[in-house]
Amino acid sequence: MRGKLVYPYSNALLGYEFKRDHPLKPDRLKLTYLLSKQLGLLEKVKELEPALATREDLELFHSPEFIDAVVDSGTNNNVYPRYGLGTADNPIFPLIHETGARYVGATLDAMRAIIDGASNAFVISGGLHHAHRSLASGFCIYNDVAIAINLLHKKKQAKVLYFDFDAHHGDGVQNAFYGSKDVLTISVHQTGQTLFPGTGFIYETGGAESTGYSVNIPLLPGAGTPELIRVFDEVVAPLFESFKPDLLVTQLGVDGHYLDPLAHLTYTSHGYETVVAKLRDMSSDSCELGWLAVGGGGYHPVNVARLWTLFLAIMLEEDVPKLIPEEFRDICTQMGYHDIPEFMRDEDKVVQMYVPREQVTMDLDRSLRRLQELVFPYHGL
Numbered sequence: 394m395r396g397k398l399v400y401p402y403s404n405a406l407l408g409y410e411f412k413r414d415h416p417l418k419p420d421r422l423k424l425t426y427l428l429s430k431q432l433g434l435l436e437k438v439k440e441l442e443p444a445l446a447t448r449e450d451l452e453l454f455h456s457p458e459f460i461d462a463v464v465d466s467g468t469n470n471n472v473y474p475r476y477g478l479g480t481a482d483n484p485i486f487p488l489i490h491e492t493g494a495r496y497v498g499a500t501l502d503a504m505r506a507i508i509d510g511a512s513n514a515f516v517i518s519g520g521l522h523h524a525h526r527s528l529a530s531g532f533c534i535y536n537d538v539a540i541a542i543n544l545l546h547k548k549k550q551a552k553v554l555y556f557d558f559d560a561h562h563g564d565g566v567q568n569a570f571y572g573s574k575d576v577l578t579i580s581v582h583q584t585g586q587t588l589f590p591g592t593g594f595i596y597e598t599g600g601a602e603s604t605g606y607s608v609n610i611p612l613l614p615g616a617g618t619p620e621l622i623r624v625f626d627e628v629v630a631p632l633f634e635s636f637k638p639d640l641l642v643t644q645l646g647v648d649g650h651y652l653d654p655l656a657h658l659t660y661t662s663h664g665y666e667t668v669v670a671k672l673r674d675m676s677s678d679s680c681e682l683g684w685l686a687v688g689g690g691g692y693h694p695v696n697v698a699r700l701w702t703l704f705l706a707i708m709l710e711e712d713v714p715k716l717i718p719e720e721f722r723d724i725c726t727q728m729g730y731h732d733i734p735e736f737m738r739d740e741d742k743v744v745q746m747y748v749p750r751e752q753v754t755m756d757l758d759r760s761l762r763r764l765q766e767l768v769f770p771y772h773g774l
């Protein structure tokens with residue numbers, strides 16, 4: 394029998410805070426951990442205290458010059474705009490290197506546990522998908538996902554399917570494996586025409602030797618649960634079937650939720666739940682190494698806690714109560730949060746649309762047709 398779900402977490406992760414009013418708040422992790430604990434879900438997992446990634450670990454993906462710049466920016470307060478350090482998105486702070494390396498450590502510990510036989514892992518701090526080899530970007534210093542996949546490949550040959558449903562394009566992970574046929578990356582996101590990082594178009598299909606192994610589905614603002622489920626059924630599922638990955642890696646950023654303040658998608662808990670349950674079933678049925686799930690974006694901390702706790706329950710095949718515990722809601726109020734959802738799942742109500750549904754649907758029809766022409770033939774589909 395395979396081991397328990399691995400869940401790396403410690404208070405040391407909460408030091409990753411650019412500055413007080415920055416949207417990436419450590420409360421996202423703190424509240425997720427608290428709610429998951431209150432619902433008894435953490436009794437079913439194997440908790441790990443994340444180690445610090447070593448310099449050798451970081452160099453599995455990042456350049457030595459970039460790591461030096463991160464260390465120096467934290468130690469000596471020097472900014473390096475050419476490395477994305479000290480910009481509006483990524484202000485420097487004293488623990489920038491240590492906490493960045495701790496985030497990587499959490500994902501690496503999960504990957505090591507999976508290599509050693511754990512069935513799956515959920516790393517809520519992980520998913521820093523915008524970091525590039527020599528560039529911090531979009532709140533991401535070190536790219537834990539690219540480093541962890543490179544570590545896996547150092548130890549064994551394995552096919553990895555990376556699926557990213559964060560509202561933003563997973564550009565850092567895509568670029569890390571753009572020339573590889575061992576890692577198939579699939580990102581569904583709000584179109585780069587209207588959202589950071591401005592990439593992730595259908596024609597980005599991979600390098601010359603690996604065409605068809607980078608897959609992008611940009612969505613118009615306003616797209617929501619029907620589109621997410623359709624992309625899953627019409628793109629992710631068939632590619633999963635033909636690629637037959639040994640390991641599934643998913644970036645589960647929840648900034649595409651309709652309550653999120655940074656993006657303009659309208660996913661609901663129902664859409665996420667449907668997709669996460671399908672990912673669980675597919676990976677447990679056919680991935681020899683299992684499933685490494687990481688967090689990602691999400692900028693309404695209470696809502697992030699609610700959704701990631703729901704995801705953990707789905708991974709564990711446990712149920713959650715209908716109502717969010719009063720005790721948890723009180724703590725959120727004391728921490729200064731307002732608009733705290735009452736239910737674990739979204740109520741069935743019409744989510745405000747930013748553009749007419751017809752336009753969103755027609756645009757996705759076009760995108761899927763184009764994708765079927767550009768990418769599917771490389772997978773015998």
Ligand SMILES: [Zn+2]
Nearest residue numbers: 559561648690
């Ligand atoms: Zn995002």
